[in-house]
Amino acid sequence: MRVRNKPWADGYIKAHSDYIVTDPKAWLGKWQTRFEKNQPLDVEVGTGKGQFIIQNAKAHPDINYIGVELQKSVIATALRKFMADPLPNLQFVLTDGANLDEIFLANEIQKIFLNFSDPWPKKRHAKRRLTSPNFLKTYQKVLDPQGKIEFKTDNRGLFEYTLVTMNQFPMVFDDVSLDLHHSPENDTNIETEYEEKFSPNGPIYKLIAHFKS
Numbered sequence: 001m002r003v004r005n006k007p008w009a010d011g012y013i014k015a016h017s018d019y020i021v022t023d024p025k026a027w028l029g030k031w032q033t034r035f036e037k038n039q040p041l042d043v044e045v046g047t048g049k050g051q052f053i054i055q056n057a058k059a060h061p062d063i064n065y066i067g068v069e070l071q072k073s074v075i076a077t078a079l080r081k082f083m084a085d086p087l088p089n090l091q092f093v094l095t096d097g098a099n100l101d102e103i104f105l106a107n108e109i110q111k112i113f114l115n116f117s118d119p120w121p122k123k124r125h126a127k128r129r130l131t132s133p134n135f136l137k138t139y140q141k142v143l144d145p146q147g148k149i150e151f152k153t154d155n156r157g158l159f160e161y162t163l164v165t166m167n168q169f170p171m172v173f174d175d176v177s178l179d180l181h182h183s184p185e186n187d188t189n190i191e192t193e194y195e196e197k198f199s200p201n202g203p204i205y206k207l208i209a210h211f212k213s
C-alpha cells in the first residue's frame, strides 16, 4: 500500500512514546510492563489506521493488544485516533511483522490477527505476503501452542493462497467462512477500515487456524 508522507508523523510518534514503540527489540520479554495489567496478549500485524485493534481493546479490557505496522505515516494516524480516548490495554509498534520472533518470546502471544493484508499478487513477491511460509514460521515461534491466527480478506486469490500455505505448514482450521458478513459469526465481527470500504463490493473471507502440535 502506497501512503502519502505525513510531515507531522515523526514528532507525533516521539511525543507519544508511552503508547508507541519504535525500538521493539529493546522490549523483548518486557511488553507486559507497558500495560496497566499483566494479561493475555493479542497482536495484529499490519494494523493500518487502527480501527480494528482500538475497538477490540475497548471491547476486551481483559486482553492486552499490540498493533504492529510497517509504515510510519499509517501508524501515526492510528495513534492519533487512539489518543482521542487512550486505553491502558493497547500499544502500537512500528516495525516489520517479519521480526516478530526477535521482539516477542516463544509462546508469548495468544492470538495473531491479519486483516486485509497486502495481496502482493505477483508470484515473485509471494514472500512478502503475511501468510507466506516464512511468516507462518515466525508466528509459530511466538504463538502459544494453543494460540490462533485469525485472517480476514476480501481478496479471493490471497485467501486461496493462505488456505494452501496453512494447510501445507501444517495448520488446522478451526473455522472458515466464505462470506463472513452473511454468516452468524458476523454478530461479533469488528470491522477494519478496509473491510468497511471494500465489503460492499463482494464477500469477506475469514479463517481461524492453529498450528499442529
Ligand code: SAM
Pocket (backbone or CB within 6 Å): 001, 045, 046, 047, 048, 049, 068, 069, 070, 071, 074, 095, 096, 097, 098, 115, 116, 117, 118, 192, 193, 194, 195
Ligand atoms: N489491517 C488494516 C485494514 O484492514 O484496514 C490495513 C490493511 S492495508 C491493506 C495493509 C497494511 O499492512 C498496511 O498498512 C501495510 O503497511 C501493513 N503491512 C504490510 N506488510 C507489513 C509487514 N510486513 N509488517 C507490518 N505491517 C505490514
